[in-house]
Amino acid sequence: MYRDYLWSPERMKWVTGMARPSGCVFCKIARNDPRVPKKVIYRDNLVMVIMNIFPYNVGHVEVVPISHVEWPEQLTDEEFTHFCSMIKKTINLLRKTLSPPGFNTGINLGKVSGQSVPHLHFHIVPRYASEAGFMDAIAGTKVMPETLDQTYKRIMKHADMLKK
Numbered sequence: 001m002y003r004d005y006l007w008s009p010e011r012m013k014w015v016t017g018m019a020r021p022s023g024c025v026f027c028k029i030a031r032n033d034p035r036v037p038k039k040v041i042y043r044d045n046l047v048m049v050i051m052n053i054f055p056y057n058v059g060h061v062e063v064v065p066i067s068h069v070e071w072p073e074q075l076t077d078e079e080f081t082h083f084c085s086m087i088k089k090t091i092n093l094l095r096k097t098l099s100p101p102g103f104n105t106g107i108n109l110g111k112v113s114g115q116s117v118p119h120l121h122f123h124i125v126p127r128y129a130s131e132a133g134f135m136d137a138i139a140g141t142k143v144m145p146e147t148l149d150q151t152y153k154r155i156m157k158h159a160d161m162l163k164k
């Protein structure tokens with residue numbers, strides 16, 4: 001029998017998932033915070049697929065688990081399996097809608113890797129044969145041939161592919 005207890009009712013908010021770190025932009029997008037600009041391509045209860053608002057290239061998207069975790073091993077097997085499945089489907093969606101001949105993809109883990117938000121996310125950056133232009137080489141400036149809205153509309157025409 002325990003005789004003493006250390007009561008910690010605040011902990012219950014964490015246990016029940018009500019409290020999330022207030023500064024995390026992905027958690028804000030996941031709960032549809034109206035103050036955060038966002039372009040959500042797909043969302044279910046485990047994963048969302050969003051446009052990067054500051055893209056490295058046309059069609060730069062991120063596949064993000066809904067759970068606020070920093071490391072892959074913190075996901076449940078179900079979450080991780082679904083996360084991987086959505087990565088595959090999202091690459092397929094971008095191939096269908098934007099026809100890039102290649103991609104850069106990956107995850108930055110830990111601050112030293114360049115991870116900007118400590119909430120696991122997988123980058124998918126389409127690459128195009130004709131993209132290396134004068135401005136890229138000379139000025140270090142990325143020339144974006146269309147707006148984020150235009151790219152988003154092109155992707156959303158076939159976003160149902162992610163539901164299958």
Ligand SMILES: [Zn+2]
Pocket residue numbers: 020024025026027028067068069118119
């Ligand atoms: Zn988060």
